Amino acid sequence: MEHIRFILIQNRAGKTRLAKWYMQFDDDEKQKLIEEVHAVVTVRDAKHTNFVEVICVADSLSVLQFRNFKIIYRRYAGLYFCICVDVNDNNLAYLEAIHNFVEVLNEYFHNVCELDLVFNFYKVYTVVDEMFLAGEIRETSQTKVLKQLLMLQSLE
């Protein structure tokens, strides 16, 4: 049952800029995870891999979710983009999924910067939902995603 457990964007100070959960966690667990991700990711440098294994626990309604997870992350300026997946998921595929997502943001916001994510956080969620759904990669074509986003925007 591999799928994305959550997507997190944090800055270096640990402020959350986006948190999208694809699995049942209660608020305390979420907060703990956010802190843990920040702690493990920010200490790593270019000589380290873009992957960190973590262990988190949650009891979703359907199945036992005692699992070992890994965080696949990439740093852009002061922002860490993190995707949490199953340990045996394909690291590089998710690493590039992050980049694909960032390129879409960049196109959508015209040279995206952290402030765009702050002031337009609700739009960032829309971008996420276009590209990821139910914890799966939904759409990978940047052209398609941007087209859809513009269409949605025109409806506002």
Place this chain on the structure above:
Amino acid sequence: MPAVSKGDGMRGLAVFISDIRNCKSKEAEIKRINKELANIRSKFKGDKALDGYSKKKYVCKLLFIFLLGHDIDFGHMEAVNLLSSNKYTEKQIDSMDSVKQSAALCLLRLYKASPDLVPMGEWTARVVHLLNDQHMGVVTAAVSLITCLCKKNPDDFKTCISLAVSRLSRIVSSASTDLQDYTYYFVPAPWLSVKLLRLLQCYPPPEDAAVKGRLVECLETVLNKAQEPPKSKKVQHSNAKNAILFETISLIIHYDSEPNLLVRACNQLGQFLQHRETNLRYLALESMCTLASSEFSHEAVKTHIDTVINALKTERDVSVRQRAADLLYAMCDRSNAKQIVSEMLRYLETADYAIREEIVLKVAILAEKYAVDYSWYVDTILNLIRIAGDYVSEEVWYRVLQIVTNRDDVQGYAAKTVFEALQAPACHENMVKVGGYILGEFGNLIAGDPRSSPPVQFSLLHSKFHLCSVATRALLLSTYIKFINLFPETKATIQAVLRAGSQLRNADVELQQRAVEYLTLSSVASTDVLATVLEEMPPFPERESSILAKLKRKKGPGAGSALDDGRRDPSSNDINGGVEPTPSTVSTPSPSADLLGLRAAPPPAAPPASAGAGNLLVDVFDGPAAQPSLGPTPEEAFLSELEPPAPESPMALLADPAPAADPGPEDIGPPIPEADELLNKFVCKNNGVLFENQLLQIGVKSEFRQNLGRMYLFYGNKTSVQFQNFSPTVVHPGDLQTQLAVQTKRVAAQVDGGAQVQQVLNIECLRDFLTPPLLSVRFRYGGAPQALTLKLPVTINKFFQPTEMAAQDFFQRWKQLSLPQQEAQKIFKANHPMDAEVTKAKLLGFGSALLDNVDPNPENFVGAGIIQTKALQVGCLLRLEPNAQAQMYRLTLRTSKEPVSRHLCELLAQQF
């Protein structure tokens, strides 16, 4: 505020966010937030109906506040109301593609939430057909759905294989720009390719030769492309390309049937081992680890040993070093064991604390498994204790004692080496334990050398005594009493030590008792008695290395499998199965558990030898003629350690022809109708009445240890008339003979009225089994022949060894048993009142350990254990979720063997 100018910002929201950002302190921020919350609250509660824009703005503000980490306790209804806005929902549906995509993933979400909700059958074909959709986005979503669904119903979705292969083939062979929108940095549809390759890993290689041919071609193309010059220097290009490559290699490893591809995969990974990108080196090490266990690629993996050792020494990222250590472990065999072990020892000196214990276990296993001469093994373990004494667990040093005890060619060397190691001014307490034990047993072998004469040995050990923990001091006291036997010249010195007030009146009861008993023993017993009581330990019965079991517990199943299955090194079992197999007795407990008896009892019990001695004192005092009897006493099972190995091994006993009168299976009748019900009563308990009618009562008492068991059957004649030709026999239906060996003792052919006869059964579980043996009882009562066939209450769970583990280990193992066929689940109605204590007792009776604080829901039960059979061990994890409201349970079993999961699940489900 750069963002506001772009697009259609909500001005009020932007202002609010700016305000927050301008706050100079946390207090100011909280103040601003509270002000805003009050404002929003009043707006929501106000009489004036809010328009959609305002609602949206306020909900966004609330969301932003929530994102900052503040609790939001209102506004939910307004958010929900927004959903019904007709602003865009009606127009949202503009293209069928998007709908199909979302529908597929929505179905996936539904299925995960509630599998029963999603009907199969008619849907299957339609879902599979989505793989042919002309829109890649739809295919991408569909593959995710199918990958999930097919795990539960592999056969229903079998048709997806050929579709997936042809889709993959079209992508892989397309030019780098063919797929337009779906080409990412010159790589055609990388994510879809990865997903398709993962889907194929749910199945064995395609049966259809044409499909298989096409797939192999794809895999080769991917491997070929890896050798082509990159189409772009960008890391995105190489990452996307390598994402596909690694998934391809995973599939090749999954199939494990194409030697050519496996070796090519290995060579490719070999190139990555030296790549400048840390990510690639890490992934290559990880992937190679699985290649090392394939017989086709093991040799190819071994050629990279130097690079891997170098990685262990130089990588900056600890997780990369850890992978390197894993790989070294996986690639180790007789040819490179010395090199690998010495490199790992060297690494241990600087290794991160978090992984030291694991490295220690690995070194200990490799050293034992591939030892050519045992002096090397002894050196290695002592080095382990020297370098990382704190991380050397009991299993490790117990094991070295077992091996030294069982191999007389290494005993002298071991004594000499520990003696030297103990000379170090600061040596680890584990070294004192090993040294104390070995010198107590084999100190005589080096006593000829004046430098290690008995008094020197004693004073060396005793110099450490006062710094040691109670457990170690207890062990040393036993060493001292053994010295009195080995070296009579030390008797006076040692007696003086024992007699000292600090021993005789020690506050610790265990130490005091030992001092008192040993002192008395040494003064009262004759030399002969002493010599018998304090005799050298008999060889330990051979079992699987307990260290391996420990590593498996740490790492989950499969961790030791490369070494375990002996596939690559069939000879190793004979030479290095640890120690020569020695005859084992039925009641012999696990060697690690009771080797020193330190772990079994909460206050450290004496080592078996001295525990025996303690018990013998009774005999000694009872009468001068008391014969030191070393036989096991039933109430003290651990004493059986002392029992000299039985003259015949159980196997030899089993090979004895069965009693001549043993009828073939065809002679016995079918089990009585209630046989299953009677059997069920014994799943969670070992003793009780198995059967009763007007004539006969059959009682059962049984005990099981590891893969062995002993059962007592009591046949009671309830009448006043003698039974004649009384003959109870055990029959193995079907294949059971190869799975379970039951050796029965014959009983008297006559059972007097009102009398009871007892029959002893020795049971050995050879491998996992599903059906119990049959017990056929026949006799004549008043001239009339009586026959009765029951199911003998021996079920696979009797060979459970409970395993305690921390939550973290449990999760890890649980995860590793994630193949659908490894899991069995049952949802059923409660047949008995749902009482947590009763449930607990039943689960414990079932044999697994109950793990507390693992399941986040305290109502649930989580258990773990290992089924011990002669041929293999099966790790089992279980979880029972009671639902008091519905009076139902859900039971989930995961084991490494499919039939075992199902069988255990069925057995246990009938108990509640």
